[in-house]
Amino acid sequence: MAKPLVGITMGDPLGIGPEVVVKALADAAVRGSARFVIYGDNELLLAAAEQARVHPTWFRASIDHARDGSMVLGDLTVIDYGVAGTLGSAHEPTKAGGVASKTFVEDAIVDAMRPASDPRRLDAIVTAPISKESWALAGFRWPGHTELFAARTRAKRQAMAFVSPRLKVVLATTHVPLLELRNLLTIGRVHEPVVLGDELCRQLGIASPRIAVCGLNPHAGENGLFGDEEIRVIKPAIDLARAGGIDVHGPFSGDTIFIDAAAGAWDLVVAMYHDQGLIPVKLLGWDKAVNVTLGLPIVRTSPDHGTAFGIAGQSKASEGSMRAAVELAVRLVSQGAAAGTGARQLGAGDSDAT
Numbered sequence: 429m430a431k432p433l434v435g436i437t438m439g440d441p442l443g444i445g446p447e448v449v450v451k452a453l454a455d456a457a458v459r460g461s462a463r464f465v466i467y468g469d470n471e472l473l474l475a476a477a478e479q480a481r482v483h484p485t486w487f488r489a490s491i492d493h494a495r496d497g498s499m500v501l502g503d504l505t506v507i508d509y510g511v512a513g514t515l516g517s518a519h520e521p522t523k524a525g526g527v528a529s530k531t532f533v534e535d536a537i538v539d540a541m542r543p544a545s546d547p548r549r550l551d552a553i554v555t556a557p558i559s560k561e562s563w564a565l566a567g568f569r570w571p572g573h574t575e576l577f578a579a580r581t582r583a584k585r586q587a588m589a590f591v592s593p594r595l596k597v598v599l600a601t602t603h604v605p606l607l608e609l610r611n612l613l614t615i616g617r618v619h620e621p622v623v624l625g626d627e628l629c630r631q632l633g634i635a636s637p638r639i640a641v642c643g644l645n646p647h648a649g650e651n652g653l654f655g656d657e658e659i660r661v662i663k664p665a666i667d668l669a670r671a672g673g674i675d676v677h678g679p680f681s682g683d684t685i686f687i688d689a690a691a692g693a694w695d696l697v698v699a700m701y702h703d704q705g706l707i708p709v710k711l712l713g714w715d716k717a718v719n720v721t722l723g724l725p726i727v728r729t730s731p732d733h734g735t736a737f738g739i740a741g742q743s744k745a746s747e748g749s750m751r752a753a754v755e756l757a758v759r760l761v762s763q764g765a766a767a768g769t770g771a772r773q774l775g776a777g778d779s780d781a782t
Contacts, residue, residue, distance in 0.1 A: 431462050432551035432761040433500065434754065435539060437532040438468025439556030440525045441515055443735025444745035447476040449556055451747035453504065454482040458751055461758045463503045465539075465550070467532040470508035479743035500547065507535075519740040521559045526566030529558045533573065537580045540726045552727035552757040556750065557735045560603075571603035574721050577728055586723035587621040589628055590705065590732060591756060592713025595689055596632075596696040597705040598625040598722065609644065609701055613657055618665035618698070624722040625696045626674045631763060640685050640694040641666055641678030642704060648679045662700075706732075715748035718756045727760045729753040 436453075439445030449466060450473055453459050466473065470488045477484050486504040511528040533555060542549035555573050563570060570576045578586040589598045598621040601612055622639060629637035642648075643662060645655035652659055662679045669676045678685075682699070686708040689697050699705030709717050710732065717732035731749035739745055 431503070432758060433549070434462045434464050434757055434761075435536040435550040435553045436464055436466045436468075436754070437529070437536050437553065437555045438466060438473070439532075440521075440529045440559045440562055440735045441469055441472055441511055442519045442522060442525045442562075442740060443557055443559060443737055444740045445529075445556035445735070446472045447480060447740075447743055448731065448745050448747045448750040449473070450476045450482050451480055451745075452751040452754055453485075454480070454747075455751060458754055459485070459504065461755070462551075462761075463500070464505070465500060466504075466506045467536050468506060468509065469511050469528070470506050471510075471512040473506060476743070479741075519737045521561035521565060521737070523562070523565040525559060526562030526564070526568060530563060530566065530568055530570075530576075533558070533576065534580070537577065537726075541581065550726070551761045552729070554750075554753050554757050555728065555730040557731065557733060559735045559737075573728075573730060574602055577721050577724055577726075581724050581726060583723045583725065585620050585624070586721060587624045589621075589625065589720045589722050590709045590713075590717050591628075591632070591720055592709055592717035592732075594712045595686065595709050595717075596625070596629065597709050598622075598628070598696060598698050599702060599705050600698060600700050602702060604701070606701065610657065613644065613661050613700065615661055615665045615668065618662050618700075619668050621698045621722075622665065622669040622674060622676050623672070625698055626669075626676075628720065628722055629695050631760060633763075634695050636675060637695045638693070639669075639674065639676040639696050639698065640680055640689060641676060641698045642682040642685055642700050643679035644700045646681070646683075648681045715746050716752050717749060718753045720756065720760075727757050729757040729760075 486506045487502050488506050488508050491509045514524045536553050539548050540550040540553055574588050587598050588602050600618050600621050626637050644657045649655045649658035658679045682704050719730040719732050721728045731753045
């Protein structure tokens with residue numbers, strides 16, 4: 429079977445993206461698992477390689493080159509956007525960094541959505557961290573990668589998931605203010621991550637996933653004493669999923685359910701909001717956790733950390749999460765092909781592929 433073609437976007441060029449990409453691909457096992465195309469800046473990648481004492485092993489192709497199959501020259505190609513000279517030296521959110529990082533992602537999505545017969549068609553995308561502040565400075569109002577991918581691929585449903593050695597978590601809501609949660613949570617908004625989480629577990633080889641759902645309020649509302657979202661929204665969503673054949677239970681108090689999940693009692697937890705799910709994931713799986721966007725017609729993974737401007741350019745960043753993101757992307761693509769479905773997506777049965 430031919431190696432999959434995986435696109436890696438360099439992220440904000442002033443963040444730790446260049447160095448974690450270079451370090452992750454320095455691992456011969458990772459580099460040999462697929463063919464890779466990096467969307468980024470060759471000068472910055474070379475500088476990161478020099479600091480990390482990594483020997484550059486890639487071909488370079490200028491973005492000005494005709495965009496055809498000949499740009500993918502070998503198992504590792506850098507599409508060079510030549511942005512280094514436009515950035516300045518400070519490692520901080522900038523308009524230029526926002527423009528560059530969003531361009532990398534947009535071009536990778538275009539390539540991932542190409543027809544299967546196109547030699548430039550990507551089988552998966554791994555995104556290095558972007559700065560939401562940089563995107564805002566550049567005039568882009570996207571909350572993050574997840575929402576951009578969903579819009580560009582016309583996914584009818586999507587969810588943000590995190591896979592780590594001890595926990596798998598899917599979020600019912602993502603980058604939203606806490607004060608808006610009461611108005612955002614609906615039965616459908618809780619039901620979809622349960623369904624998509626079940627499908628993710630099955631793609632990861634779990635034949636009969638056991639799923640737990642968090643409550644929103646302290647103690648999961650104490651039967652309505654601390655809020656009615658559990659009774660009015662979350663429990664009906666669970667009942668709907670159970671009627672569809674999913675082994676899902678809850679709502680459970682968010683301050684205890686992750687203990688049971690980390691001990692192996694649950695295969696996946698559905699959290700109601702960002703920090704409810706991300707705090708335990710990062711506490712127990714830092715440097716190993718991977719962000720996966722569910723519901724897309726393509727595979728997209730990302731390391732579970734940000735741009736870390738404070739240490740960028742110093743070769744201090746660990747590449748562990750980026751390496752795990754690449755490994756998971758390759759695994760998901762390979763499992764889809766092995767199943768004979770030709771699918772590259774996670775839970776995208778209702779999504780448009782164009």
